[in-house]
Amino acid sequence: MRAYVLRRLGFAVLMLIGVSMILFALMRLAPGGPEAVLIGGELSADAAAQIRRRLGLDRPLAAQYATWAGAALRGDFGRSFKTGDPVAGLIVERLGPTLQLTGGALVLALAVAVPLGVVAAVRRGTVWDTLGSAVSLFGVSFPSFWLGIMLILLFSEALPILPPSGLAEYGREADPLSRLRHAILPTLTLGLIQMAALMRFTRSSLLETLRQDYVRTARAKGLGDGRVVWRHALRNALIPVVTVVGLSLPTLVGGAVLTETVFAWPGIGRLAVGAVFERDYPVIMGVNLIVAGVVIAGNLVTDLAYCLIDPRISYQ
């Protein structure tokens, strides 16, 4: 077990290094290099070369990467081209709202998707199953940003009961009630999209489990339907669902970019989109590295949770 954990940990670290190299290479591939934005078009070749020297861009690529990675390890992602603020500070400031949004959406999605998936599997072929399939098919076909806008249209314009944007009213950021009211629509938008995939998966996983011998044995013992499904089958059916939660982390975080933009939610996604328009490379790189790190860590946790839940999985 310990060897397995260490190996998975080592693999996660390698993955992060790989991602950081890809990011670094991409940044250097930019037309004109990252300094093009800083230098602009008005400097002489001489002055430009001087700036390149000052930024260390005349050194070999490997040396540049080592410097950058070393600083990043110490939590120094450089400064924003646009504002001059340290990138690490900008990210820390925005990470909270994004974690709140994605965490809330995931909890909501699981709370709805698992029971619905169970009903669809147990009542297979009935109207409940058809309804469930329709809902999940619709869910994966919705453009999330449009769903968000339609929710705003419904709950902020037609029936003005919920605020359409922001984290809280100005000056009331510490008021939990205000935060909650503002979180409802964005969380719903992001959660609904995730729900569809999770529900489909719970259904097919439980259907598979219900065909197993031990389920037949449980029924043969005379156990009622409820006990068979909830105590015997669901526990085992949830194992693959845990993996899917891990695999859906990238879509969850990616979906946050659009949801944050629709609802003016001050998170990582909006920071990244803003930086793209400003061509603020240090911010883009920092955000991507952090996001990749969070996703890789999430996958690591799911993998480890997986072998805790299911003792049959070997740690080879």
Added chain:
Amino acid sequence: MRESGTARLIRHRRGALGGLVVALMLVIGVLAPMLAPYSYSNQSLLQRLQPPGAAHWLGTDGFGRDVLSRVMWGSRVSLEIGFAATALSLVVGTVVGSVAGYFGRGVDTAVMRAADAFLSVPALFLILIVVALFGASLRNTALVIALVTWAPVARVVRAECLSLRTREFVHAAHALGAGHVRILGRHVLVNALPVGIVQASLLLGQTILIESGLSYLGLGAQPPLPSWGNMVVEGRQFLATAWWIAAFPGLAIFVTVLGFNLFGDGMRDAFDPALRGSA
């Protein structure tokens, strides 16, 4: 007698319905110049923000442009990028997956770890970097979408090739002196292609969703060329007074993606019986 895959697809009711929706959207996209009642760019300040009615079935936008005509033209961007990105993703995924599956061992491990790395970076973030560096254009959009969608195709093609390479006809070709390139190209790839195509048809809806999301962020098709995503953004500011500007292009995305998803499910059930009902 064995029923052909095509016959199964037609009998698969939801798949056929999806195919019909897709066909309809294709016809609208191709014939937009003839079918659209107005031009997509003609502005008329007198006709601003007209609600849906006899003259403008889906109303007009903030510049007085006909929403129906723009939705029709917008289908071109979505479909072109959807098909181009999916085709690219199919080609890259098939080549990479078959090489990994056929050669196995070190090649396989290296390639599939790279695929894992791609799957662990949120697609939209990766796209943001590439667009930031290389700019927004239709070609770049198709390229970046393919960049983030090839991995699932590679996975299924690899699995198929892993089993194909141990089959007798591959051994036979090998014994007859055929080289790796010939065996891979003429014997393995041909047999692995169907699963790749099924996977790609499931991707089509997803690529259209990604494209619309990029347009929504302002990183896809650039105005005045209408795309459904950028029409929704333009409608956002008139939400309180003119809901139809944002509502209809979004509905078009939803219907098209739903059609592609139904069609993809039908394709999977008809051509890949092993996967039937698995998702």
